[in-house]
Amino acid sequence: MRLRTLFLSLIIWGAALGKDSDEHPTLPVGAPAPDFSLKGVDGKTYTLSSFREARVLVIVFTCNHCPTAQAYEDRLIRLTDDYRNKGVAVVAIMPNDPRSVQLSELGYTDMGDSFEEMKRRSAEKHFNFQKPGKIPHTQDTRNAIEALLRGLEPPVATTKVFGCSIKWSEKSDWRIKVREEWASEPVKLDTTDVAGLQALVKNNSDKLRLINVWATWCGPCVTEFPDLVDINRMYRRRDFEFITVSADDPTKKDKALKFLQGEMASAANYIFYIDDKYKIIVDDPAIGRYY
Structure with a gap:
């Protein structure tokens, strides 16, 4: 039966x-x-x-x-x-x-x-x-x-x-095969600026967008990151988009990329450059709420 x-x-x-x-x-x-x-x-x-x-x-x-x-x-x-x-x-x-x-x-x-x-x-x-x-x-x-x-x-x-x-x-x-597929997916880290961040937050797409702002020096960020990667793997076949934004200093880009590669985070990954990152939190509430 x-x-x-x-x-x-x-x-x-x-x-x-x-x-x-x-x-x-x-x-x-x-x-x-x-x-x-x-x-x-x-x-x-x-x-x-x-x-x-x-x-x-x-x-x-x-x-x-x-x-x-x-x-x-x-x-x-x-x-x-x-x-x-x-x-x-x-x-x-x-x-x-x-x-x-x-x-x-x-x-x-x-x-x-x-x-x-x-x-x-x-x-x-x-x-x-x-x-x-x-x-x-x-x-x-x-x-x-x-x-x-x-x-x-x-x-x-x-x-x-x-x-x-x-x-x-x-x-x-199959889980072994799937993990091998995840490991083969390219992991990139692109640079963006304030205008780029504003465009990400505005979200002109038809997808639900989850933006995670993190940094290698942020303990809680590092701890929760694997769960967010799993969420992306769960929902990325639907109208869903996961985006990560590193708050690391751009001079630490290689370190941030290495972390992303270790997590097999093949989502859209960005690191942004601005002299005063805390100023944008105050000046742009839409971006500031992610901090």
Whole structure:
């Protein structure tokens, strides 16, 4: 059951489909529902037999980080409420290994896929089981439930699905590849002036712009910098732009660049030159608020 749902998500990853279809075969229609033993968010451990009293068991494989799953959350809650007193049990299972979720995939969510963060979200795919524990069909959930409650076969055998890829444990190796890609991205440090800073703050682009003013001599700046780099990696595929502005003396440009390279900060990086940097804080509140 888990393999089928997880494999289904990989359909949108065309290049990986052939290999993963061999390693993670889809559970065929009509196959017995395999048992499981999983810890619930309530601290209890559940198995397939925990739901033996249900006439129909709907198992939903979902997760926190996927926008598609999030979009179905309210529908899943309504489905559960509508069939709660009709002998239908709804179970949500989060199948992802949180170590395999990339930072760029966390740019659409307020939480990751760890057990601690897991809450019931929504369905990418539903499996409807009759009481003997067989998978009859996978399709429109409500129609399938109504048919099964009447002892009938669901009218549609299968439906197309969409959503995010399943984060198999072996995908954690991707993090190594991604880090290698980050390391290969060029890191530059350009010089700017007051007019340039004013243009950055004005932001004539259509993107949300995050400007971080920092310096190598600023302890808190150095401490928080890795987190800001992670934020950029999370959101840079969206309408988001991260810009760093070094307040180091321009004679220390090489030192600032070395720091940026060490952090693999491939964002737009600037160092600015002005005789009295504190004067601009007073004269231009728009820039001063970044200090």
